[in-house]
Amino acid sequence: MALKDITLGQYFPGTSLIHKLDPRTKILAVVLYIVALFLAKSFVTYLIMFGVLAVAVAVSKVPMRSLVRGMKPVVFILVFTAVINVFYTPGDHVLVKVWVLTVTMEGVWNAFFMVVRILMLISCTFLLTYTTSPILLTDGMEALMNPLKAIHVPVHELSMMMSIALRFIPTLIEETDKIMSAQRARGADFDGGNLIQRAKALIPLLVPLFISAFRRADELAVAMECRCYHGGEGRTRMRQLQYKTGDVVVLVAMLVIAVAVGILGFRGY
Amino acid sequence: MEAILETKKLSHIYSAGTPFERAALLDVDFTAYQGEYLGIIGHTGSGKSTLIQHLNGLLKPTSGQVLFQGTDIWRDAKTTRETRFQVGLVFQYPEYQLFEETIYKDIAFGPKNMGLSEDEVDRRVREAARFVGLKEEQLEKSPFELSGGQKRRVAIAGVIAMEPKVLILDEPTAGLDPVGVESILGNIRDYHEAHNATIILVSHSMEDVARTVDRLVVVNDGTLPYQGTPSEVFQHGQELEAMGLGVPQMTRVFNRLKGMGFDIGSSVFTIEQAKKAILDTLSTGGGT
Known part of the structure; x- marks a missing residue:
């Protein structure tokens, strides 16, 4: 199993314009992009959305191959969505009719747009995590969620939990790899057998993994307390987030694009 | 074998x-x-x-x-x-x-x-x-x-x-x-x-x-x-050192002693072996 190929939450260090943007800008831009993506209806609007993404990817200098590699886990969802859309979209232009399954022109287009939409959705969120270090990402999230403190949402704690979770993904993957090898060396078989056998085979992997996760959590908690961590109250930051001209430009541009796509989409383009 | x-x-x-x-x-x-x-x-x-x-x-x-x-x-x-x-x-x-x-x-x-x-x-x-x-x-x-x-x-x-x-x-x-x-x-x-x-x-x-x-x-x-x-391997003391490995401390001491002209055994890795080697050398009157 190629666990090391998992690209979830991976960060590619770089110095491109996109890397340098404020994390809050990038998060907001991604949110706007996703909203616009769902307002897009047809060719014109999809083309605009694709253009925005293409420019962003080109500027970020994230290798295309990494983006494609990240898509692998969603291939199943893509195929599933496409099939469902092809067969279950009612329409007038029937292309093929076999038994109860009808393929319409509208269905094919629907499937096409749906797949493109999901691909772009994933690409833009990948671009966010590829170009933003996990620390900046959670800093940005925390800053954006700050207003929620007024209604007693533990914003700082939530973002701390998130950064810890992100931080430990690679560690846990490595740990999983190690335990798998160790149990394989004792003859464990993770790939063969029927569903029940496979589920059972996971016990020698999951038990040690959970134990080690709890142990790590415990150690981390002690280490944090040793350094007098006591939550967000009165805590200052080493990295201060600051909007620059570029951030304003990107946000305004993204907002204009989103509104434009919204209007165009509403009119059916 | x-x-x-x-x-x-x-x-x-x-x-x-x-x-x-x-x-x-x-x-x-x-x-x-x-x-x-x-x-x-x-x-x-x-x-x-x-x-x-x-x-x-x-x-x-x-x-x-x-x-x-x-x-x-x-x-x-x-x-x-x-x-x-x-x-x-x-x-x-x-x-x-x-x-x-x-x-x-x-x-x-x-x-x-x-x-x-x-x-x-x-x-x-x-x-x-x-x-x-x-x-x-x-x-x-x-x-x-x-x-x-x-x-x-x-x-x-x-x-x-x-x-x-x-x-x-x-x-x-x-x-x-x-x-x-x-x-x-x-x-x-x-x-x-x-x-x-x-x-x-x-x-x-x-x-x-x-x-x-x-x-x-x-x-x-x-x-x-x-x-x-x-x-045999410890003969390459310096190369091993360059690889960040080094030889056992006792071996290093004895390699140095040999370098200084003492006629003394070189396969010495532990304190016990060192003691024996030194006693042997002293009893045979080796050295300079």
Whole structure:
């Protein structure tokens, strides 16, 4: 199993314009992009959305191959969505009719747009995590969620939990790899057998993994307390987030694009 | 001597075809002989862990062959699986792989996977437990109640219970106190002698390796620059130093003494050997 190929939450260090943007800008831009993506209806609007993404990817200098590699886990969802859309979209232009399954022109287009939409959705969120270090990402999230403190949402704690979770993904993957090898060396078989056998085979992997996760959590908690961590109250930051001209430009541009796509989409383009 | 485990032109490249491509092993010809006590040394990242994971088929070579008793272990899936039982591998910090409710069940995991009869599994579990010094009444306890050192014994017993012909241990003494180190090394020697098994001990501690093994293989940057008896290998003191390994302290002292013109034995790794060598030299009136 190629666990090391998992690209979830991976960060590619770089110095491109996109890397340098404020994390809050990038998060907001991604949110706007996703909203616009769902307002897009047809060719014109999809083309605009694709253009925005293409420019962003080109500027970020994230290798295309990494983006494609990240898509692998969603291939199943893509195929599933496409099939469902092809067969279950009612329409007038029937292309093929076999038994109860009808393929319409509208269905094919629907499937096409749906797949493109999901691909772009994933690409833009990948671009966010590829170009933003996990620390900046959670800093940005925390800053954006700050207003929620007024209604007693533990914003700082939530973002701390998130950064810890992100931080430990690679560690846990490595740990999983190690335990798998160790149990394989004792003859464990993770790939063969029927569903029940496979589920059972996971016990020698999951038990040690959970134990080690709890142990790590415990150690981390002690280490944090040793350094007098006591939550967000009165805590200052080493990295201060600051909007620059570029951030304003990107946000305004993204907002204009989103509104434009919204209007165009509403009119059916 | 008869070779039991061999690699021929073994190369392994991690993440081949990506920007992260890195060769961990390059054309390695490695041989372990039947019944020997072999040491593998190399610093972190030298490729020693990659090498041992090839020896029981956990990693597949990018190119080259791994032969167990003359048969390519990747010939078919069955051979690979069989090899894993014949070549037992104890990972670093093996205590973190325990998972069963009782020590007995955990040790029995390997033998059960081999498809042995219940009586045979029972015999092997008890024998393995005895080898690592676990008491009979401990077997029904949970492994998670034990201390770190005891857990490691259970984990090692879990591999010994498969009665492998070759037993590979990756840093089995890491993080143990001196008493724990001695007793684990003793357990391993007992198994070596009782079963005439080939032992491969991986370590970066020259002191530990020098006084236990018959033969030594040095791994550096994915190649094997030196092989031979510890005293042969330690002739290359300066080169080893450059690899970040160095020779045992006593050996270094004696190499210096020799350099100063004293006629004194050079295969000295421990304080006991040093004492003997000095006394011998004094009694024969050697030196200047």
